[in-house]
Amino acid sequence: MQMMKYLFLIFGVVFISGCAAEKNSTYTKNSQLRREIIKVPSSINSSFDYERAAILLRRTSFGVVPGQIADVENEGAAKYLDEQLNPQFIDDSECDSMISHLPALSMTPKELYENYPPPFVIRKEEGKDAKIYPKRSTGEILVELEAAKLVRDVYSKRQLQDVMTDFWLNHFNIYAIKSLVPYYLVDFTRRVRENALGKFSDLLKSVATSPAMLLYLDNTESADPNFIDRKRLVLMKTRRELGPFAERRAYLDKLGAAFFTSKGLNENYGRELLELHTVGLNYAQQDVINAARSLTGWTVAPIQDGGGFLYDDAMHDKGPKKVLGLEIPPDGGFDDGMKLLDYLANNPMTAHFISYELCRRFVSDNPPEELVDKAAQTFLNTGGDIKKVLLTTFLSRDFTSRRYYKYKNPYEYVVSAIRASNASFFPSKRLFGLIRSMGLVPYFVNSPKGYSENSRSWMDADILLKHSNFALALADNRIKGINIDYDEIFTNGNADTPRVLEKDFSDEVIGVPLDSTTQKVIEQESEQGDMPLPEIYALLLNSPEFQRR
Amino acid sequence: MNRRYFLKSASLSAVSLGFLGMPKFFVKTLQAQDLNAPSRDGKVLVNIFMRGAVDGLNVVVPYGEDNYYSLRSSIAIPRPSTRLRQSRQESRGPTASEDAALDLDGFFGVNPRMKNIQKMFQAREAVFIHASGSPDGTRSHFEAQNFMEAGTPGVATTETGWLNRTMTQVDGTARTPFELVAITPELPLSLRGDYPALCFNSIDELKFGSRDSEEFSSALAEMYSSSQVLGGSVSILREAMKVAKNSKIRDDDNSNYPAYPLAKKLHEVAKLIKMNVGLQIAFVDVEGWDTHVNEGGTENGVLPNLLKQFDESIKAFRDDLGEKFGNVVVVTMSEFGRTVHENGNGGTDHGHANVMMVFGGNVNGGRVAGKWPGLNENDLYQGRDLALATDFRTVLSEAITKHLGVQDVAPVFPGFEYSGSNLVFG
Numbered sequence: 017m018q019m020m021k022y023l024f025l026i027f028g029v030v031f032i033s034g035c036a037a038e039k040n041s042t043y044t045k046n047s048q049l050r051r052e053i054i055k056v057p058s059s060i061n062s063s064f065d066y067e068r069a070a071i072l073l074r075r076t077s078f079g080v081v082p083g084q085i086a087d088v089e090n091e092g093a094a095k096y097l098d099e100q101l102n103p104q105f106i107d108d109s110e111c112d113s114m115i116s117h118l119p120a121l122s123m124t125p126k127e128l129y130e131n132y133p134p135p136f137v138i139r140k141e142e143g144k145d146a147k148i149y150p151k152r153s154t155g156e157i158l159v160e161l162e163a164a165k166l167v168r169d170v171y172s173k174r175q176l177q178d179v180m181t182d183f184w185l186n187h188f189n190i191y192a193i194k195s196l197v198p199y200y201l202v203d204f205t206r207r208v209r210e211n212a213l214g215k216f217s218d219l220l221k222s223v224a225t226s227p228a229m230l231l232y233l234d235n236t237e238s239a240d241p242n243f244i245d246r247k248r249l250v251l252m253k254t255r256r257e258l259g260p261f262a263e264r265r266a267y268l269d270k271l272g273a274a275f276f277t278s279k280g281l282n283e284n285y286g287r288e289l290l291e292l293h294t295v296g297l298n299y300a301q302q303d304v305i306n307a308a309r310s311l312t313g314w315t316v317a318p319i320q321d322g323g324g325f326l327y328d329d330a331m332h333d334k335g336p337k338k339v340l341g342l343e344i345p346p347d348g349g350f351d352d353g354m355k356l357l358d359y360l361a362n363n364p365m366t367a368h369f370i371s372y373e374l375c376r377r378f379v380s381d382n383p384p385e386e387l388v389d390k391a392a393q394t395f396l397n398t399g400g401d402i403k404k405v406l407l408t409t410f411l412s413r414d415f416t417s418r419r420y421y422k423y424k425n426p427y428e429y430v431v432s433a434i435r436a437s438n439a440s441f442f443p444s445k446r447l448f449g450l451i452r453s454m455g456l457v458p459y460f461v462n463s464p465k466g467y468s469e470n471s472r473s474w475m476d477a478d479i480l481l482k483h484s485n486f487a488l489a490l491a492d493n494r495i496k497g498i499n500i501d502y503d504e505i506f507t508n509g510n511a512d513t514p515r516v517l518e519k520d521f522s523d524e525v526i527g528v529p530l531d532s533t534t535q536k537v538i539e540q541e542s543e544q545g546d547m548p549l550p551e552i553y554a555l556l557l558n559s560p561e562f563q564r565r
Numbered sequence: 566m567n568r569r570y571f572l573k574s575a576s577l578s579a580v581s582l583g584f585l586g587m588p589k590f591f592v593k594t595l596q597a598q599d600l601n602a603p604s605r606d607g608k609v610l611v612n613i614f615m616r617g618a619v620d621g622l623n624v625v626v627p628y629g630e631d632n633y634y635s636l637r638s639s640i641a642i643p644r645p646s647t648r649l650r651q652s653r654q655e656s657r658g659p660t661a662s663e664d665a666a667l668d669l670d671g672f673f674g675v676n677p678r679m680k681n682i683q684k685m686f687q688a689r690e691a692v693f694i695h696a697s698g699s700p701d702g703t704r705s706h707f708e709a710q711n712f713m714e715a716g717t718p719g720v721a722t723t724e725t726g727w728l729n730r731t732m733t734q735v736d737g738t739a740r741t742p743f744e745l746v747a748i749t750p751e752l753p754l755s756l757r758g759d760y761p762a763l764c765f766n767s768i769d770e771l772k773f774g775s776r777d778s779e780e781f782s783s784a785l786a787e788m789y790s791s792s793q794v795l796g797g798s799v800s801i802l803r804e805a806m807k808v809a810k811n812s813k814i815r816d817d818d819n820s821n822y823p824a825y826p827l828a829k830k831l832h833e834v835a836k837l838i839k840m841n842v843g844l845q846i847a848f849v850d851v852e853g854w855d856t857h858v859n860e861g862g863t864e865n866g867v868l869p870n871l872l873k874q875f876d877e878s879i880k881a882f883r884d885d886l887g888e889k890f891g892n893v894v895v896v897t898m899s900e901f902g903r904t905v906h907e908n909g910n911g912g913t914d915h916g917h918a919n920v921m922m923v924f925g926g927n928v929n930g931g932r933v934a935g936k937w938p939g940l941n942e943n944d945l946y947q948g949r950d951l952a953l954a955t956d957f958r959t960v961l962s963e964a965i966t967k968h969l970g971v972q973d974v975a976p977v978f979p980g981f982e983y984s985g986s987n988l989v990f991g
Contacts, residue, residue, distance in 0.1 A: 463617075
């Protein structure tokens with residue numbers, strides 16, 4: 017795509033602030049390669065005709081790009097799924113290189129902290145009137161994260177990995193505006209992305225040891241209820257063993273800040289780990305307390321020291337614990353938490369909960385029970401192999417059945433409209449503003465539950481207004497950074513009359529002829545001839561057919 | 566006496582609203598005289614949902630309880646200074662300063678960041694119902710919020726919200742698209758159901774593109790004329806736009822709202838009220854109350870900052886409405902309270918009962934109403950939380966019967982027996 021260069025240039029102007037690009041590690045190939053390679057049998061090709069290929073594409077990506085349906089039909093659904101489920105073999109260097117020009121995304125948490133310090137730190141050093149915005153604001157980190165997500169979701173060839181990253185970022189939702197969380201979101205996103213198609217237990221552990229999650233749900237502050245007494249002992253012991261303060265200092269500095277601030281147990285992460293991340297609403301209050309106790313001491317090193325995961329044994333609750341069916345014997349340490357995560361990751365309730373969520377995402381708001389059970393069975397049989405669970409879902413008859421469908425949420429709608437229009441694109445503040453007003457911005461959903469995966473929660477009276485206003489602005493090339501070339505939307509060439517536009521759109525984006533009502537409306541507008549072409553295109557983008565996922 | 570309203574067009578009768586069956590939305594184009602003579606006496610109920618579980622014990626502070634001070638060593642709000650001077654010797658609380666609780670009735674005081682609300686209380690425009698909330702024991706935010714918004718604690722399968730069912734009881738037939746409105750990006754559960762409801766962030770959003778073209782909007786309506794899912798939505802939208810456009814009384818300039826999220830939302834509500842477009846129920850929510858860490862007592866912290874914003878937002882709304890505030894009742898709720906004792910991080914964890922605040926020009930204000938169960942160890946729910954004395958549905962039932970004229974609350978709160986109360990209106 018020639019617009020890549022354009023994007024590159026714009027990023028050069030907007031984002032480059034002199035950071036070494038070779039440190040970029042937004043995508044680590046090695047960790048992907050360790051993973052099992054999945055092979056999809058070519059016998060499935062016959063069940064994906066043009067219409068079903070369109071459904072497969074719509075649901076496993078952020079929307080159809082003109083030309084894609086024919087490609088999948090011709091080359092076979094097996095090849096497509098093979099590629100998407102083993103994304104490490106897809107050359108996505110163009111997309112990667114666009115993102116590599118976002119400086120914050122290649123920095124470590126410590127570097128981020130130094131380059132975008134908290135405002136109070138700047139003001140302390142430079143006085144009250146120090147200039148912070150926009151260059152040194154932590155908001156810049158979030159802008160770049162949002163930009164990178166949008167670029168990937170629009171341009172990446174590893175679409176299934178992006179869809180799953182979106183799914184897991186929501187499953188493990190983190191709200192960006194809390195204490196030091198922004199500095200760890202780059203790391204958090206990378207963890208989620210790298211494990212998005214791996215084993216659920218790896219993903220769960222990677223999230224559970226991520227500073228972003230530990231900070232967001234307050235586990236950094238959680239300690240044995242008797243911690244205060246213990247803290248006194250540690251301080252006394254270091255005094256005895258290490259002598260005067262100057263010498264103890266190096267040791268004490270290694271302890272997380274929480275060592276000095278925490279006074280006891282915090283249930284926040286323990287609860288959401290059970291309710292939102294694994295077994296669902298199948299626990300008692302005592303399970304929450306004991307899950308929290310198992311994870312005491314899981315905290316974060318001072319950011320000035322790199323800010324990595326830190327296990328602080330002095331904070332850990334050494335008593336015996338029982339969470340659901342798991343008994344954790346006394347006198348454990350870091351392993352107590354790992355035992356808990358292993359137990360939860362492989363629990364049948366988790367298998368069911370995750371499978372249900374996946375089927376709700378990919379099939380229907382109310383997925384058929386047999387399908388969920390089948391996916392859950394695959395989950396248990398394969399030790400939580402996400403690829404295999406997905407494949408079970410994709411190859412089920414329900415997946416392409418006309419009985420089940422979903423509507424795009426506002427974010428998906430935006431991304432899919434840009435993709436369907438083959439538009440050149442770079443993420444601008446205006447675009448963020450538009451998405452924000454539609455009610456769904458990555459990293460900005462306040463509750464740990466994330467946004468709702470249920471179509472019902474967004475298909476309200478105003479949704480068409482929001483979608484229309486976006487589509488009207490998009491079609492008219494009024495959104496800064498996005499440009500549609502009407503001669504080049506479709507593989508077919510010039511779409512310069514309403515009728516051609518309608519036909520190409522239904523062929524290359526929807527995959528089946530539009531409903532008769534939609535056709536009639538476009539026909540009428542075409543005959544009356546006073547509605548501008550972009551407005552007619554916006555109507556197509558607002559057709560009931562395009563709202564469906 | 567109701568005017569008769571009739572179908573605007575045949576297509577309206579055929580469409581269905583949302584996922585929830587046939588619409589009861591029969592409208593005619595509103596004329597200027599309709600706008601100036603709104604139905605149902607212009608009574609408005611504003612529901613504020615404080616998501617995240619606000620710490621009611623630091624909002625309306627039971628400073629007469631010794632246990633409040635012994636269980637909250639760093640975040641307790643000191644007793645009002647006058648009282649403290651008399652009893653400094655036996656006081657176990659922190660020493661008082663100008664950051665002490667603002668006295669209400671000799672036992673309760675409001676958080677020092679709520680100066681304007683204290684004044685409203687003194688002017689009898691505010692009532693607090695303490696130890697109120699949902700009887701369900703869940704400590705999950707999401708479950709508890711759903712229970713409250715559905716109006717059915719303990720029943721997870723309710724698909725419609727209590728505010729929607731309230732509107733069905735008020736009359737059953739929508740005359741304007743603005744009767745049931747949420748100032749939110751998405752329609753909250755409270756408003757879901759058969760009755761036509763709208764949500765938006767701002768009235769100014771109600772137009773199609775910069776050209777706001779009638780052609781586009783009517784083409785869209787036609788495209789969805791047979792849609793099961795969104796057909797009704799387009800009709801409501803088009804009607805709402807027409808009404809908003811016809812109404813010249815937008816925003817008079819006396820209003821003076823601070824730049825807080827809640828203030829902006831209340832500003833939109835005030836606009837709707839002043840536009841006389843038939844608003845009956847408005848819903849807004851305000852987030853951030855989940856104070857597990859660094860809640861802050863009198864120091865800077867999460868809660869004092871949010872309460873300052875809350876206080877100034879309510880004041881701005883009240884001042885903006887002026888006399889019209891007499892027709893308005895504002896009711897707050899939150900999914901549950903927080904632990905009486907503070908946790909290890911200068912915060913509080915998920916608890917049980919909470920405080921509900923009611924504001925309005927016509928409430929029987931200046932009282933902290935409802936039974937107070939006390940904070941002694943034996944009085945606490947499960948040994949850790951404020952016990953429940955008043956079911957939130959009692960407060961809401963009183964508001965919708967006495968303020969909106971609902972006759973029968975049973976369909977609004979199925980399974981709940983309401984036998985009358987004098988908490989809000991005395």
